[in-house]
Amino acid sequence: MISTLKKRLIWISYLVFSPLLFYIVYHFSPETPDFMTIEFSIFVVLSIIVALYPIQTEDTILFLINGVSLSTFVLFGLFAELVLTTLALIALMIRSNIKADEHYRYPLNLLMFQLLSVLSAGSYYLLNPYINPLSFYNHSLTLLVIYMFVHLIGNQLGLYVISRYYFRNKEIKLYDSHLKFSIITCLFTVPVSFILIYLVEELSIIGALIGAIPFVTITLGLNFFYKSKMNSTYLKKVNSLAKNLTEKKRRSEVIETYVKSLAQIFPVDALSYFTVSPEEELHRIVVYQETKGIETMKEAFLVNNQSILKQATWAKDILYFSRSSDWKKYCINDITYPAESALVLPVLSNNEVTELILLSHRTKNMYNDMIVSLIKILHQYFAVALDNAVYYEQLELNSETDYLTSLPNLKGFSKKLEEALAGSLESVSLIVMDLDRFKLTNDTYGHQAGNEILKQVARLLESSVISNQLVARYGGEEFVLLLPGYSKKEAGELAEGIRNQIDRHSFTISQSIQNTTSSSVSVTASLGVATYPEDAREADELITTADKAMYIGSKQKGRNRVTIAKKGSYQNAVKETS
Incomplete structure (x- = not known):
């Protein structure tokens, strides 16, 4: 971001030197023909047409003013060329919708262009006495080529010096695609x-009109060519991203890849990602800003009914705006960073909007029909x-959840255990629990009654652990508890509390093979405790150790007791029989 002081210096320099240049050129230029003619008016109109149809590449805006300015310099003199170049540049910058904070x-x-015109003309006049001219209709081809060369190289050097040393842009290169394009266009302009x-x-006014046709044709042709080229480049990137997206298996990975790619492929200063509840309540979960990168969060987001986010939710379609005056007055809370152009992408599931993506850019008219159509494809x-x-x-x-109890099954538990042990520097304890004589319970009351008991045991175990701990159904009537950060002593105390709670609890069964009314059943449990890394170094070894302690x-x-594993033996923690 350029400082206010530098902006002021630019304006002061212009207000001082620009009028001075015009004055010096008008009074001291070697040749100042009368340029208030119809032919010159045609040249001005031609230069403005060229300026209104600039060639927009991926990183800059170019226009073919050099060819028109060269002809103007030869036919009408340097002062006329300064006037024409100034008018064309003003038209170009108005067409480009430069935002308020970049009016400098x-x-x-x-x-810069006025100085380049004077520099190019100066080289033409200075070298005129020393160069044996290769004549073209009373004009030196050699000097005209020198004029264009000085203008071309001077422009590139000026851009490089200003960007690198005034704006501190260290990524600027002296030879880049901009210079390459200028050289190529000079070959035919x-x-x-x-x-x-x-x-x-030769033909005066008629000649000016006829000669303007090639310039307009070249401008429109190159404009179309570069738009097609940019379109092709975008499509390649979109296809590459589409392939990348299909390879992602996690929702978070898909969202992160999409957000990053939108910012990399398309013009995006900032991006916000929202979830939308069935009640149309919004929560922002991701924010991307060009200067800060991606930030994840979970914040409630209040918007009014005129907000573009609400409008996109109701429309269920992409909305885009060219300038902030079209949308921002209704969206005070939507974004807090500077923005002119905005684009809202609704994400639909079962024909309902479940997420919203808000893109924005500080430049007006950034999201044209071509970009929007490509974003639609990618979306x-x-x-x-x-x-x-x-x-x-x-x-x-x-696949990792037990269908009966809704607890993690063996597969789900094994994954969590591996994650807990991976690089852990603290103790990780394990409790393996098996309900005593549960086959007899099934035979007495029926398997449906046994299932009811298993569900109630699962809820009881869930109520005994905290958020970072895990309860899983290991198989049959066997359960397992994963306790990260728990010492062997702490795990043993928790295991005894669970054993005592199950022993004292009456489990209600509504379906029994013995009767049709609800009844209460008591069960007991045997538990084994093992701790990493004291008892085992690997996940399978830890499970086996705790299982052996239990059996x-x-x-x-x-039965109905807790056993704590020790190297080479097993120790009963508390023995309490019913």
Whole structure:
């Protein structure tokens, strides 16, 4: 961001030097022909047409003013060329919708081009006595080529010096695509300029009109070519991203990839990602800003009914705006960063909006029809990838969840255990619990009654642990508890509390093979405790150790007790039989 002081210096420099340049050129230029003619008016109109149809590449805006300015310099003199260049530049900058905080670009560009015109003309006049001219209709081709060369190289050097040393842009290069483009366009604009000079001197007004046709044709042709080229570049990036999105399996990965790619492929200063509840309540979960990167959050977001976010939710379609006056007065809370252009992308699931993405840019008219159409294509890929990721996560969750108790099953538990042990520097304890004589319970009351008891045991165990702990159904009537950060002593105390709670609890069964009314059943449990890294170094070894403690130390010694594993033996913590 350029400082206020530098902006003021640019304006002061322009207000001082620009009038001075015009004065010096008008009074001291070697040749100042009368330029208040119809032919010159045609040249001015031609230069403005060229300016109104600039060639927009991925990183800059270019226009073919050099060819017109060269012809103007030869036919009407340097002062006329300064006037024409100034008018064309003003038209170009108005067409470009330069935002308010960058209005310093007006004086900067004007002064730079005015200095380039004087520098190019100066080289023409200084070298005129020393160069044996290769004549073209009473004009030196050599000097005209020198004029264009000085203008071309001077422009590139000026851009480099100002960007690097005034704006502190260290990424600027002396030779870049901008210079390459200028060299290529000079190869055919210079000959066209010579033709224009010839036609005007031979045919006057008719010649000016005929000579303007090639310039307009070249401008429109190159404009179309670069738009097509940019379109092709965007499509390649969109296809690459679409392939990348389909490879992501997690919803969070899909969203992160999409957000980053939108910011990399398309012009985006800032981006916000919202979730939308069935009641149309918004929560912002991701914010991207060009200067800060991606930030995740979870914040409630209040908007009024005139907000573009609300409008997109109701419309269920992409909305885009060219300038802040069209939308920002209704969206005080939508974004807090500077923005002119805005684009809202609704994400639909079952024909309902479940998420919203808000893109913005500080430049007006940034989201044209071409960009919007490409974003629509990419957004469709994103919606499919997001649905696939949600479906995949649901399948994975189902495969890791016990259908009866809704607890994690062996697969889900094993994954969590591996994660807990991976690089852990603290104790991780495990409790394995098995309900005593549960086969007899099933045989007495029926399997449906046994299932009811298992569900109630699952809820009881869930109520015994805190957020970072895990309860899982290990299989049959066996359960397991994962306790990160728990010492062996703490795990043993928790295990005893669970054993005592189950022992004293009456489990209600509504379906029994013995009767049709509800009845209460009592069960007991045997538990084994093992701790990482004291008892085991690997996940499987830790499970085996806790399992052996439960079977050998508790089951075989009377049941309804807790056994804490020790190296080489098993120790009963508290023995309490019913």
